[in-house]
Amino acid sequence: MEIKPYRHEVKYYECDRMGITHHSNYIRFMEEARVDWMDQLGYGFDRMEAEGVVSPVVAIECRYRHTSTFKDIIDIEVDVAEITALKISFKYTMRVGSNTVCTATSTHCFLEQGRPVSLEKRFPELYKRIITIPNSEKR
Numbered sequence: 001m002e003i004k005p006y007r008h009e010v011k012y013y014e015c016d017r018m019g020i021t022h023h024s025n026y027i028r029f030m031e032e033a034r035v036d037w038m039d040q041l042g043y044g045f046d047r048m049e050a051e052g053v054v055s056p057v058v059a060i061e062c063r064y065r066h067t068s069t070f071k072d073i074i075d076i077e078v079d080v081a082e083i084t085a086l087k088i089s090f091k092y093t094m095r096v097g098s099n100t101v102c103t104a105t106s107t108h109c110f111l112e113q114g115r116p117v118s119l120e121k122r123f124p125e126l127y128k129r130i131i132t133i134p135n136s137e138k139r
Contacts, residue, residue: 001133003040006033006076010068021068026102027060030092033076034106037090043126052112053122058087059107066099074101080130081105085118088130 014025038044045055068074074094081091087109094102110117120127 001041001129003037003078003133006036006078008032008074008076010070010072010074012070015070019069021072021101023062023064026062026064026094026104029074029076029094030060030090030104030106033078033092034090037078041126041129043123043129048123048126053117054111055088055108056111057106058109059089060104061106062102062104064102066096066101068094068096068101072096080133083119083127083130085120086110086116088119 008029010021010025014021016022035045038048048055074096077093077095079091081089083089087107089105089107092102092104092106093100094104110119110122112122
């Protein structure tokens with residue numbers, strides 16, 4: 001299965017007084033892209049949450065490489081950097097044209113009723129889809 005990059009058009013309100021996309025917005029863009037990525041797998045976060053499992057962020061890292069501005073289209077590639085029984089780390093590459101504007105990672109755990117839960121055991125079909133995505137560094 002090929003996952004398509006997520007596209008985000010920078011809105012005016014996402015820019016600071018210098019006309020540059022404010023750094024805090026990239027974390028929101030990551031969330032948008034991650035939700036889209038899960039939807040493309042056919043097993044969205046909404047379904048997971050409806051079945052009682054949440055996936056909070058436990059770590060975030062962003063490296064800002066180039067600016068983006070109002071109306072820029074940011075293509076965001078999402079991949080799995082690492083997956084274990086209890087957590088998953090996503091990596092993001094955000095580009096405007098040929099310029100990489102940000103590279104980032106986010107790490108998430110899985111909780112059911114406030115307790116850690118194994119993704120592999122709780123959602124084996126989803127786990128299998130994730131680990132079989134080509135071109136991933138997770139193995």
